[in-house]
Amino acid sequence: MKSPLLLVLSVGAALAVRAAEAPPREWIDPDTGHRVIRLSDEPGTASLYFHQNAYSPDGTKVVVTTRHGIATIELATRKIEPVVEGEVRVIVVGRKSGDVYYSKREDGKNWIYATNLDTKATRRIAEVPRGGVASLNADETLMVGTFSEEPEHRGWQRGPAPTKADVGARAPAERGARPTFQAEYQATWPDGTPMTFADAKELRLHEQLARVRSEPPRSLFTLNLKTGEIKVIHREREWLNHVQFSPTDPGLIMFCHEGPWHEVDRIWIIRTDGTGLKKVHTRTMNMEIAGHEFFSADGRTIWYDLQRPRGEVFWLAGYEIATGRRTWYALNRNEWSVHFNVSPDGTMFAGDGGDSEMVAHAPDGKWIYLFRPKGVPDVAGIKAPNAENLIHPGRFVAEKLVNMSQHQYHLEPNVTFTPDGKWIVFRSNMHGATQVYAVEIAKAK
Secondary structure: OOOHHHHHHHHHHHHHHHOOOOOEEEEEEEOHHHEEEEEEOOOOOOOOOOOOEEEEOOEEEEEEEOOEEEEEEOOOOOOOOEEEEEHHHHHEEEOOOOOOOOOEEOEEEEEEEEOOOOOOEEEEEEEEEOEEEEEOOOOOOOEEEEEEEOOOOOOOOOOOOOOHHOOOOEEEHHHOOOOOOOOOOOOOOOOEEEEHHHHHHHHHHHHHHHHHHHOOOOEEEEEEEOOOOOEEEEOOOEEEEEEEEEEOOOEEEEEEOOOOHHHOOOOOEOOOOOOOOEOOOOOOOOOEEEEEEEOOOOOEEEEEEEOOOOOOOOOEEEEOOOOOOEEEEEEOOHOOOOOEEOOOOOEEEEEEOOOOOOOOOOOOOOEEEEEEEOOOOOHHHOOOHHHOOEEEEEEEEEEEEOOOOOOOOOOOOEEEOOOOOOOOEEEOOOOOOOEEEEEEEEEOO
16 A cells, blocks of 8 residues: 555646646537537637627637737637737727737836737727726727726726726736736635635625725726727716627617626616716616626627526526617526627527526536527417517527536636637636637537
8 A cells, every 4th residue: 555655746746747738629528519629729828708809800710818918819720820919908809900909008008009910010099098998899980998086096007997807808917917806706704604706706896886986986988099089978986897889889888887786787878979878777676686798799789697586587688779679588597607698690699607606506507508599479479468568588498518517617718609600619727727618519420
């Protein structure tokens, strides 16, 4: 029988060998029958946040962050090409130009840059004196961002509170140097018992929201890319976050009131001239929550996670901007996902699952999912007299694509559909270090 010391040494050697081994390049998931491929080569490579456009206009390349900056991966060949070197923060890929927009600190100032994915031609656009920008409009004439009225915001270098999109949007050197709200949330109950990840996260967000509401107002602003003009379009004493432009309407912005979702009225839209401020969802039940909102590819619909009440009954809700029509698709507890997304043609949805410590407390939720929506038909073809003014219900028919049992969900996978609608891209630490993967929607033959 081996001595305890020899046993420890042999186990340590085995773990070292495993750590040195590269994760598999591709495999057929034995639990789902779907083909999964690893797109990235270097550990620490991450895909972007789920609502940030990461694809080139022709749909052939996806933008990722690496330990060295920004790179592209050619989807057909998996060829990796560096685009920007250094400590930068990715904002978005322009749908029109094929430029990747990012911010960079130079001489104590925050500058916006754009680099073309193909030619690598780079231009410096404008300085952002306060806060930071979060999104780019459809015709690439305006960007939108937020700032605090405080000259210095708790050490965040004259910027807004960090967002969950920052993880994966920054080069890793910068991610390690600055705080983010996708962190190891920790807190204890009065008796010293550790809170779950979800409860600790809610408490820390509540504390942050209380600080924000006690401070001077936050401002939502636009940045004119041609002139560099910064124009404040909205101001209020709320934590303004999750800011995103419509993918098709260059004058429409969506933003949220960040914080514990049951504590805020989260989802809002506004025009770039400051008009048209509108709340997208109104709570009608105590502990009802809505959030992680995103636009459909055609810009017609806003989709969001809806729970009535929190952690008990789950929907993906849709709000049609032009008409106000509402569609809700039901999911079960295990199918709830940290983030959802919709295919370019609007016929399919995806979810990245969640673990048992998260809001759904799902006993078997660690999967990448494909969802096909199915509406509830009228009985005998007879509609309610005011049917068009009511919520249109349905449910998702779920298909499991990837077993994520080895994934640590403190890193959110952030699923996105490829522009051709044939693959779903996500990031994962299932093999140790973060890498970028894709799963084929069609089952392997």
